[in-house]
Amino acid sequence: xxxxxxxxxxxxxxxxxxxxxxxxxxxxxxxxxxxxxxxxxxxxxxxxxxxxxxxxxxxxxxxxxxxxxxxxxxxxxxxxxxxxxxxxxxxxxxxxxxxxxxxxxxxxxxxxxxxxxxxxxxxxxxxxxxxxxxxxxxxxxxxxxxxxxxxxxxxxxxxxxxxxxxxxxxxxxxxxxxxxxxxxxxxxxxxxxxxxxxxxxxxxxxxxxxxxxxxxxxxxxxxxxxxxxxxxxxxxxxxxxxxxxxxxxxxxxxxxxxxxxxxxxxxxxxxxxxxxxxxxxxxxxxxxxxxxxxxxxxxxxxxxxxxx
Numbered sequence: 300x301x302x303x304x305x306x307x308x309x310x311x312x313x314x315x316x317x318x319x320x321x322x323x324x325x326x327x328x329x330x331x332x333x334x335x336x337x338x339x340x341x342x343x344x345x346x347x348x349x350x351x352x353x354x355x356x357x358x359x360x361x362x363x364x365x366x367x368x369x370x371x372x373x374x375x376x377x378x379x380x381x382x383x384x385x386x387x388x389x390x391x392x393x394x395x396x397x398x399x400x401x402x403x404x405x406x407x408x409x410x411x412x413x414x415x416x417x418x419x420x421x422x423x424x425x426x427x428x429x430x431x432x433x434x435x436x437x438x439x440x441x442x443x444x445x446x447x448x449x450x451x452x453x454x455x456x457x458x459x460x461x462x463x464x465x466x467x468x469x470x471x472x473x474x475x476x477x478x479x480x481x482x483x484x485x486x487x488x489x490x491x492x493x494x495x496x497x498x499x500x501x502x503x504x505x506x507x508x509x510x511x512x513x514x515x516x517x518x519x520x521x522x523x524x525x526x527x528x529x530x531x532x533x534x535x536x537x538x539x540x541x542x543x544x545x546x547x548x549x550x551x552x553x554x555x556x557x558x559x560x561x562x563x564x565x566x567x568x569x570x571x572x573x574x575x576x577x578x579x580x581x582x583x584x585x586x587x588x589x590x591x592x593x594x595x596x597x598x599x600x601x602x603x604x605x606x607x
Contacts, residue, residue, distance in 0.1 A: 335584045337363065337375065338602050339574045340396040342585060344423075345598045347546075347565035348455060351427050357605050365392065367426045383412045388499065390418035400548055400571040404536055408528050409554040416548035416567050417555065421500065428452045428505040432491045439489055439506050445469040450489040452506035457563045460545040461488075461509060467541050481535040486510035486559060507563040511538070517558040527556050534558060543568060 344365065345352050354366035364372040376393035386394045400415035429435030429452075440453035444465050451458040472479040489506040493499060502508040516522040516530035531551050539549050546565035550557030573587045585599050 334606065336396075336574075337393070338584050338606055339570065340393065341365075341375065341602055341606075342588070342595075342598055343396065343566045343569040343574070344392065346569055346595060348423070348427055349594060350455065355601060355605055363606070365423075369426060371422070371426060373420065373422045373426070386418045388497075390420055392420050392423065394418045395420045395423070396566065396570060399575060400567050401552060402543060402568075402571045404539075405552060406532055408524055408531065408556055409552055411554040414553040414555050415571075416562060416564050417553060419499075419502065424502075424505050424507075427455050428457075428507060429454075432504075435489075435491070435505055442488075444485060446483065447485065449485060449487075449509070450506060451509070452489075452563075455563075455565070457507050460547065460563055464541050464545045464547070468538060471537060475535070475537065477533075478535045478537050481512055481538055483512055486513045502562050509561050510559045511561070513559050517556075517560075519555045519557070527558070530558055531556065 341355060341363070345355075351368050352365050353368050356364045356366055356372065358364065362378075363375040365375065366372055374391055377391045381389070381394070386397075395418050397418065398413055398415040429438050435452065438452050438454050439450040440458040441448045442451045442458050442461050442465075446469070451461050453459075468478060468482055472482050488503065488509045490501070490503040492501050492504060494501045503510075514530055516526040519527060522530070534551060539551065542549060542561045546563060546568045547561040548564045548567050550560030550562070588595060588599070590596055590599075
């Protein structure tokens with residue numbers, strides 16, 4: 300009886316020891332993934348905004364900050380558990396970079412709350428594009444769309460990116476009817492306003508978004524999911540590809556679809572380009588990045604020194 304009791308106790312301890320090891324490994328894996336993703340996020344942000352992000356800093360409480368040209372510190376992760384709506388209202392940088400943006404063609408609407416690019420760090424946008432209407436308006440440039448002119452933010456090469464996209468698309472529109480119908484007429488760029496039904500500034504307020512030709516099926520509040528998916532599949536892939544090559548995200552790749560909407564977000568496109576999957580090699584978390592750029596190598600060295 301005594302031996303049987305000892306056997307049962309030993310078996311119980313072994314089982315629980317195994318479970319503890321599994322739990323520990325699970326925590327280690329999550330910590331590892333978090334560490335890698337944070338480094339990748341920081342690198343993409345620094346590459347996306349080289350004139351505005353000057354340094355990174357890790358405080359005693361292990362909170363990581365971007366140091367901006369103005370001296371302002373922007374928190375990477377507030378470590379709060381948030382709902383979808385709370386992330387829309389008050390996104391930190393980790394929230395902003397959290398959802399993967401697909402650079403491949405899509406044929407179905409994204410999952411309901413998968414909206415890569417809709418979580419916006421307003422602290423970052425204000426530092427780069429202007430913190431008030433007056434400041435933003437000073438940064439606007441008149442961009443030639445070849446058939447009309449629009450206002451777009453000149454900071455961080457946003458206006459240049461729009462010009463390049465349109466230079467490629469306008470000639471194509473002359474021979475491709477689908478491109479032409481989706482492209483013209485432009486529905487708007489700079490418009491200092493709130494997102495309807497919220498207290499959040501629209502990306503149009505910063506002059507970094509363009510709405511192309513409008514269709515009643517374009518917006519999730521205007522149409523059914525069935526109609527939205529039909530519109531999605533009829534939309535010009537040439538337009539989407541061209542804008543993405545110039546660092547714009549497409550609202551058609553949001554669950555809350557906004558198919559006529561393109562938004563200049565280089566950090567989202569850079570992460571989609573280089574870091575779609577978790578890297579198994581912790582020492583080479585930046586695998587796939589072009590290291591010929593001196594500035595990129597400097598960013599990686601800085602991140603490795605700070606976040607060992």
